[in-house]
Amino acid sequence: MPTIAAVVLQAEQTSDPVLLRTLGERPEEAVRRAVAENPATDDGTLARLLHDLVDVVRATAATGLADRPQLHDDAARSPDRWVRAILAHTYARDDRRSLALPVQRLLAADDFDETRGRVGATTDDPEVFAALLDDASPRVRAWCASNPRISRAQMERLVTDPIRHVRAGAAANGLRWPDDDQLLRLAHDRSVEVRWAVVFRVDRPREALEVVARDSDEWNRRHAELALQDERNINADQVVASARTERARVRDLRPFDD
Numbered sequence: 001m002p003t004i005a006a007v008v009l010q011a012e013q014t015s016d017p018v019l020l021r022t023l024g025e026r027p028e029e030a031v032r033r034a035v036a037e038n039p040a041t042d043d044g045t046l047a048r049l050l051h052d053l054v055d056v057v058r059a060t061a062a063t064g065l066a067d068r069p070q071l072h073d074d075a076a077r078s079p080d081r082w083v084r085a086i087l088a089h090t091y092a093r094d095d096r097r098s099l100a101l102p103v104q105r106l107l108a109a110d111d112f113d114e115t116r117g118r119v120g121a122t123t124d125d126p127e128v129f130a131a132l133l134d135d136a137s138p139r140v141r142a143w144c145a146s147n148p149r150i151s152r153a154q155m156e157r158l159v160t161d162p163i164r165h166v167r168a169g170a171a172a173n174g175l176r177w178p179d180d181d182q183l184l185r186l187a188h189d190r191s192v193e194v195r196w197a198v199v200f201r202v203d204r205p206r207e208a209l210e211v212v213a214r215d216s217d218e219w220n221r222r223h224a225e226l227a228l229q230d231e232r233n234i235n236a237d238q239v240v241a242s243a244r245t246e247r248a249r250v251r252d253l254r255p256f257d258d
Contacts, residue, residue, distance in 0.1 A: 008034045015040040029054050036061040047071055050083060062086035066094070072103045081112040088118035095148060095249060098124045108132055117143030124149060126256040133157065142169030151255035152177050164191035171197035176250040180205040187211040192220060199224050202235055202243035 002010075011023045011034035024035040024045045035041055036049045037060055046068065049061040062083040065071055075087040088107045091097045098104070099122075108119045108128050117140040120132035133144050133154060142165055144150065145158050155177035158170040170178055171186050171194060178186065187198045187208035195212050198204055199220060212224035226233035231240060 004028055004030065007031050011035045012038060014038070017042040017045070021045045024049060029057060032057045033060050036064065039064065039067075043068060043071060047074060050075055050078060055080065055082070058083050059086060066090050066097075069100065072099060073106075076103050076106045081110075081115065084110055085112060085115040085118055088115045089122060092118070092122050095124075095253060098122070101125055101128075104128050113137040113139045116140045120144040121146045123147065129154075129256055138163040138166050141166045142173075145170040146173040146175065148175050148250045148253050149256050150174070150177060151257040152179065153257060154255075155182065159186060164189075164193050167191065167194045168197040171201055175247045176255070180208075183208050184211070192217045195220050196223075199227060200234060202231070202240050 007023065007026065007028070008030050011020065011031050014020060017040055020035050020038060020041045023031055024041065026032060032049060032052060032054070033056060036046065036057055046061050046064065049057055050071070052058050052061070058080050059082055062075055063086055065075060065087060072087060075083055078084055084107060087099070090099060099107070104119055104123055104125055105128060107115050108123070108131060110116050116132060116135060116137070120129065120135070120140055120143045123129050123132070129144065129147060129149070132140055135141055141158060141161060145155065155170060155174055158166055159178055159182045161167055167186060167189060168191065171183065183198055183201065183204050184207055186194055188211060189195055195215060195217070196219070198208050199212050206228070209224045209228050212220050213228060215221040215224065223234050
């Protein structure tokens, strides 16, 4: 009899959908999880794994839906909030594709703020985005800052949001915006957390660092001083490269209000 490790390896490597269907019914969680990760698994089997009794199996199945739009509605109606949240982030790194609008609308009305926030970060629909920009949850509004299609006027709303977590999210995660003027104002923000986010934002204006280098908070002041000496004192090269790559995404995208 093969060991469980051998069966897991088989589930990972086979391209036989009939075998995968059988393996997807095995009692061992590790085997079902491997089936969920295998791109050769058929839609019916993956749909069943989206409703598995084990949460990690359901979550694993939800991560493989980018090329299976026929399963999106089912996942969007899952009783597992993390399945819905994972679905909402399906095209977070692919601006050429998006969830179907009815699915986006369903997720944008989700009772889990993580799901709504991820829709805010990824939606390409201006009406869905506008609604989430007004969401009652600061967490959702903060997520909206990382949407590559956000306009400057929309970012200004986040930069001036009454909740510091939202303003800090704007400073840390905005792609096209905040611009230098907005970042300079955030460097004067009343919140230590927001000023900290400005310091660690890659390619923030030097003037903003000079402001925080006079900060009343010792940690903010010290890290701004280090950054003025050399960016690599606070941000590793890979962090800088990743941030610049992410921001390059917006060059070919039109903001929502254009």
